[in-house]
Amino acid sequence: MLDIRWIRENPEALDAALAKRGAAPVSAEVLALDAARRAHLVELEGKQARRNSASKEIGQAMAKGDSARADELKAEVAAIKDWLSKAEDEGRARDKALNDALAVLPNIPLDDVPVGADEHGNVEIRMSGQKRAFDFAPKEHFELGEALGQMDFERGAKLSGARFTVLSGGLARLERALGQFMLDVHTGEHGYMEVNPPLLVRDPVLFGTNQLPKFEEDLFFTPHGNERLGLIPTAEVSLTNLVREEIVEAETLPRRYTALTPCFRSEAGSAGKDTRGYLRQHQFYKVELVSITDAETSIDEHERMTKCAETILERLGLHFRTVALCTGDMGFGARKTYDIEVWLPGQGAYREISSCSVCGDFQARRMNARYRVKGEKELRFVHTLNGSGVAVGRALIAVMENYQNADGSITVPEVLRPYMGGVEVVRG
Numbered sequence: 139m140l141d142i143r144w145i146r147e148n149p150e151a152l153d154a155a156l157a158k159r160g161a162a163p164v165s166a167e168v169l170a171l172d173a174a175r176r177a178h179l180v181e182l183e184g185k186q187a188r189r190n191s192a193s194k195e196i197g198q199a200m201a202k203g204d205s206a207r208a209d210e211l212k213a214e215v216a217a218i219k220d221w222l223s224k225a226e227d228e229g230r231a232r233d234k235a236l237n238d239a240l241a242v243l244p245n246i247p248l249d250d251v252p253v254g255a256d257e258h259g260n261v262e263i264r265m266s267g268q269k270r271a272f273d274f275a276p277k278e279h280f281e282l283g284e285a286l287g288q289m290d291f292e293r294g295a296k297l298s299g300a301r302f303t304v305l306s307g308g309l310a311r312l313e314r315a316l317g318q319f320m321l322d323v324h325t326g327e328h329g330y331m332e333v334n335p336p337l338l339v340r341d342p343v344l345f346g347t348n349q350l351p352k353f354e355e356d357l358f359f360t361p362h363g364n365e366r367l368g369l370i371p372t373a374e375v376s377l378t379n380l381v382r383e384e385i386v387e388a389e390t391l392p393r394r395y396t397a398l399t400p401c402f403r404s405e406a407g408s409a410g411k412d413t414r415g416y417l418r419q420h421q422f423y424k425v426e427l428v429s430i431t432d433a434e435t436s437i438d439e440h441e442r443m444t445k446c447a448e449t450i451l452e453r454l455g456l457h458f459r460t461v462a463l464c465t466g467d468m469g470f471g472a473r474k475t476y477d478i479e480v481w482l483p484g485q486g487a488y489r490e491i492s493s494c495s496v497c498g499d500f501q502a503r504r505m506n507a508r509y510r511v512k513g514e515k516e517l518r519f520v521h522t523l524n525g526s527g528v529a530v531g532r533a534l535i536a537v538m539e540n541y542q543n544a545d546g547s548i549t550v551p552e553v554l555r556p557y558m559g560g561v562e563v564v565r566g
Contacts, residue, residue: 139240139241139243139500139503139504140152140240140243140245140246140500140503141499141503142168142172142236142240145165145168145169145172146169146172149165149166149169150165151246152164152165152168152243152246153165155246155247156243156244158247158251158253158465158466159244159247159465159466159468160255160465160466161244164239164243167239168236168239168240168243171232171235171236171239172236174232175229175232175233175235175236178225178228178229178232179229181225182222182225182226182229185218185221185222185225186222188214188218189215189218189219189222192211192214192215192218193211193215195207195211196208196211196212196215199211238351241345241351241352241504242351242352244470244471245470245471245472245473245497245498245500246473246498247465247468247472247473247474248437248473248474248496250474251462251463251464251465251468251473251474252462252463252464252465253464253465253466254464254465254466254467255464255466256464256466256467257463257464257467259464259465259466259467260461260462260463260464260467260477261461261462261464262459262460262461263459263460263461263462263476264459264460265457265458265459265460266448266451266452266457266458266459266460267451267452267455267456267457267458268457269457269481269483270457270483270540272483273544274544276483276484276539276542277484277539277542277546278415278482278484278485278539279415279416279482279484279534279535279538279539280414280415280416281484282484282538282539282542282546282548283305283309283416283538285546285566286307286308286309286546286547286548286564286565286566287306287307287566288305288306288307288308288309288310288564288566289303289304289305289309289416290303290304290305290306291303291415298420298421299420300413301405301413301418301419301420302419302420302421303416303419307564308548308561308564308565309534309538309548309564311558311561312534312537312548312550312554312558312564313423313530313531313534314557315550315554315557315558316530316533316534316537316554317398317423317425317530318398318557319450319453319553319554319557320398320425320450320527320528320530320533321396321398321425323449323450323453324396324425324427324446324527325396327449328394328446328449329394330394330395330396330427330446330527331393331394331395331396332396332397333373333376333377333380333395333396333397334397335370335373335376335377335380335397335399336370336376337369337370337376337399337400337402338360338362338367338368338369338370339367339368339370339375339376339379340365340367340368341365341366341368342382343375343376343379343382344357344368344375345504346375346378346379346382346501346504346505347374347375347378347379347471347501347504347505347524348470348471348500348501348504349368349371349375352470353470355404355406356371356403356404356405356406357369357371357402357403357404358402358403358404358420369402370399370401370402371401371402371403372401372424372426372524372526373397373398373399373401373424373426373428374426374428374524376397376399377395377396377397377426377428377524378428378430378501378505378522378524379505380393380395380430381393381430381505381507381520382505382506382507383505383506383507384507384508385508385509385510385517386430386507386508386509386510386520387509387510387512388432388509388510388511388512389512391430391431391432391435391509391520392429392430392431392432392435392439393429393430393431394427394428394429394430395427395428395429395430396425396426396427396428396527397425397426398423398424398425398530399423399424399426400421400422400423401421401422401423401424402420402421403420404420405418405420415535416531416534416535417489417531417532417535419531422529422530422531423529423530423531424526424528424529424530424531425526425527425528425529425530426524426525426526426527427443427446427447427494427523427524427525427526427527428522428523428524429443429522429523429524430507430520430521430522431520431521431522431523432509432511432518432520432521433498433499433518433519433521435521436496436498436521436523437496439496439521439523440474440476440494440495440496440523443494443523443525443527444460444476444478444494444525446525446527447478447492447494447525447526447527447528448460448478450527450528450533451478451480451491451528451533451536453553454533454536454537454551454553454554455540455551456480456481456536456537456540457480457481457540458478458479458480458481458488458491459478459479459481459488460476460477460478460479461476461477461479462474462475462476463475463476463477463493468495469493469495471495471497471500471501472495472496472497473495473496473497473498473500474495474496475493475494475495475496476493476494476495477490477492477493477494478490478491478492478493478494478528479491480532480533480536481536481540482535482536482539482540483539483540484539484542485539489532489535490532491526491528491529491532491533491536492525492526492527492528492529493525493526494523494524494525494526495523495524495525496521496523497521497522497523497524498521498522499518499519499520499521499522500522501522502519502520502521502522503519507519507520507522508520537551537554543563546566547563547564547565547566548563548564549562549563550562550563550564
C-alpha cells in the first residue's frame with residue numbers, strides 16, 4: 139500500500155507512475171477522499187473538545203446556581219453526543235473509502251525499470267548456458283510424459299477436473315528430487331531458513347501480500363467457522379507475513395526464508411492459455427524465496443536473490459535468460475522484477491520459471507511490519523522481496539525437454555542423482 143502522505147506531496151509523481159503502468163490518473167480522486175476524511179476528523183475533534191469544555195461549564199453554572207445556563211449547556215452536550223455517535227460511523231466509512239482506494243493502487247516502479255506496455259517491452263539482462271543440439275526432433279514434455287506412462291492428464295481430470303495431473307514412477311520421484319535439491323542449495327549455500335508454513339491463511343494475510351482485494355478471483359477458498367481460509371497461491375504469502383504486525387530489530391535483518399509447498403491458483407485470467415500439458419496447473423509445487431530487509435539494502439538483496447534462483451538452473455545445466463520486466467508487465471506489488479526464462483526445446487521457446495521482485499515497503503504497510511534502528515525513536519517499515527527459487531513443476535518440464543533421449547527416456551542431471559537413489563535415466 140502506498141503512503142498517503144507521499145501521495146499528498148507527490149500527486150503528479152503518482153499519476154506519472156500509473157501512466158507508466160498503463161493506468162489512468164487517480165491522484166485527484168484519492169486526495170479528495172483524503173481531504174474529506176481529514177476535514178471530518180477536524181470537525182470531530184472540534185466537537186469532542188466542545189463537549190468536554192461544555193461539560194466543565196455545566197459544573198461551573200451549577201456552582202453559581204445558574205440552572206438555566208446549566209440546562210442550556212446540558213442540551214448542547216446531549217446534541218453533541220448524538221452528533222458524535224453518528225459522526226463516528228461516518229468517520230469509519232470515510233476511512234474505509236480511502237483505504238479501499240489505496241488498496242487497489244499498484245506499487246511505484248523504480249526509475250530504472252524499462253517503460254513498456256506489455257511483455258514486448260521487457261529487456262534481456264543476461265543469458266546463461268547453451269541450447270542443447272539434438273540429432274532428433276525434440277518432443278514436448280507432455281508427449282514424453284504420456285509415452286512414459288508417468289504423466290497422466292486424463293486421470294487428473296477424472297479426479298479433480300482440468301489443469302490437474304497425476305505424476306507417478308520416475309517422474310514423480312524426479313519432481314520430488316528437484317524440490318529437495320533446491321531447498322538444500324538455498325539453505326546450505328545461500329543462507330535461507332527453511333520453513334514449513336500453513337497452506338491455508340486468513341484474509342488479512344492475503345491482503346498483506348496484495349492478493350486481496352485485487353486478485354480474489356485467482357484464489358481458492360474454504361469455509362472455516364464463521365470465516366474463510368484461502369489456499370496459498372505461493373508460499374510468499376505465508377513467509378512474508380511471518381513478520382506481520384511485528385517490530386523487529388534492525389540488527390536481525392535481513393531475514394531470509396525458503397519453503398517447498400504446494401501452491402493453488404484458479405488461473406481465472408488464463409482461459410485458453412497452456413491448456414495442454416503441465417505448464418499451468420491449479421496445483422503445483424514451488425520453492426519460494428522471501429527476504430525481509432531494511433530500506434537501505436533491499437535493492438542489493440534483489441540482485442542477490444535473483445542470482446540464488448539462477449544458481450539452481452546453472453547447476454541443472456539448463457540454458458536460460460534473465461529479463462527485466464517493463465512497467466506494463468510487472469506485478470501489482472513490485473517495484474522491480476526480474477524474470478528468469480528457461481529454454482524449452484520441445485516448445486522452441488523461453489518460458490518463465492522464476493520471478494524475483496523487490497516490493498519496497500508496499501507490503502509492509504499492508505502488514506504493519508516495522509523495524510527499529512538502535513538509538514532511533516521512529517520506527518520504519520521493513521522492505522520485502524520474493525522470488526521463485528524455482529517453480530518445481532516447470533523445472534521438471536525443463537529437465538524433461540532438455541535431457542530427453544531419442545528413445546523417449548529422460549537422463550537424470552548429475553546433481554539430482556543422489557536424490558534419485560543413483561538412478562541415471564527415467565524409463566517407462
